[in-house]
Amino acid sequence: MVFTGIKAGFFMIIAQSDQEKLVALYKKLAEAEEKYKQKLSRFRGVAHESASGELASSELKVREDFVTSLKSEVKALEEKLSSNNSSKKS
Numbered sequence: 001m002v003f004t005g006i007k008a009g010f011f012m013i014i015a016q017s018d019q020e021k022l023v024a025l026y027k028k029l030a031e032a033e034e035k036y037k038q039k040l041s042r043f044r045g046v047a048h049e050s051a052s053g054e055l056a057s058s059e060l061k062v063r064e065d066f067v068t069s070l071k072s073e074v075k076a077l078e079e080k081l082s083s084n085n086s087s088k089k090s
Helices: 018-042 051-089
Strands: 002-007 010-014
Touching: 018 051
Parallel strands: none
Antiparallel strands: 002 010
């Protein structure tokens, strides 16, 4: 389900199919990987006792973990879709 804004104090709920979720995850993953690669290309390591360097390192790790979690979510959804498709054919 996707929550889309507030209308008269209530959330409008739109149900998404698994295929739509997968497409949305692919898009989100592509954007996240692009941001991660951009940050990684500008990262030069952590200078000794540098707060900004440590902050940049932490942000890079968060982006890396986000990409990893998106990849695992995509994989799980792909497996679910493939098992649903194979069970429908039987």
